[in-house]
Amino acid sequence: MSRVCVQSFSVSLDGFGTGEGLSREAPFGHAGERLHEWMFATQWGGDMFGRSRGSAGIDDALLRLFSPGIGVEIMGAGKFGYPGWHEDPDWKGWWGPNPPFHTPVLVLTHHLRPSIEMEGGTTFHFSDAAPAQVVAEARRLAGDQDIRLGGGASMIRDYVRAGLVDHMHIVVVPILLGRGVRLWDGLERIEQDYTIESVTAPSGVTHLMFARKQ
């Protein structure tokens, strides 16, 4: 059966997956780009975000797992748009006409709207269902491929708590954000359910792989 995976999700050393004060101009709030500079500094990130080509080391290798074998993404409302995007009927996400997903994407929101077909294979669907139902729908859309949980932090937490996550790749960036949305709250003792391996990259970030125990 297809796996439910979190891929390359960045948190600060104090556990924040995004900052405070999110807006259309500041998608990560006061965190700015600091949680994601390690991505921009890789070859994959340079290509993806239109920056100069960077390193081809450990960070880059792990980022290249983003697309292969993934048939659908589930993302929270706060990843799809700025606070209040549901009041803008023309909002189609941050990513322009050809988003980098190239699969169906299920956007979690209480403000449902018709699906939006984008260029390059990405279609945004909108759902207000509970996590288990959303995963069932995602499985149907993904065929036998895997399901990416795109974040943000609070939706990842909800899906872990619901026992739905098979694999989680979290990247700890050595900065202290001090405020924002925490990833780890309410997940006490998840180490009992997952095998956890860590490796620190020369860039300074630490990659943590959580694999659900069989």
Place this chain on the structure above:
Amino acid sequence: MSRVCVQSFSVSLDGFGTGEGLSREAPFGHAGERLHEWMFATQWGGDMFGRSRGSAGIDDALLRLFSPGIGVEIMGAGKFGYPGWHEDPDWKGWWGPNPPFHTPVLVLTHHLRPSIEMEGGTTFHFSDAAPAQVVAEARRLAGDQDIRLGGGASMIRDYVRAGLVDHMHIVVVPILLGRGVRLWDGLERIEQDYTIESVTAPSGVTHLMFARKQ
């Protein structure tokens, strides 16, 4: 001048330096020994805590920095004893007649009492002074040797915020405690003041070294 250092201070992945529900029977509360199992599994830890001899790898090597060059320790009231120890006139810490410090130790408490001389060179002094004054007193006691900040989490935070900490070795243990005393609160952007390097040990813990920028 002597440096002020934090050595091998363990926190959970969600940033807790100790658990909730501390008592004489449970010095780390609901955390139990989980934050410190990596220490017990080393040669140094086996000798220190009277357990079987463990590994002689990275964790062990870093723990061996505990004593050399250290002339004094500053510790919080919550490390010296259980909540309420100040009401017990016979309380002399957790460590028996010959504590592992073998130097003067300044215990931070509002409940002052006369100094206690132990076997093996450890003397407990009690102080309710502000961090800068305590460090000045510690420097006097340490001669030209360094000063260890022994924890817990809240005293380390206070001393970092006061700009008094030169070096910090924090060990992130891949468990989620969920509750307790957080190390990182109120330290937003300390990465601007420190160079931070990380290395993950085969045991699974990640060692972070914070060195104050010159």
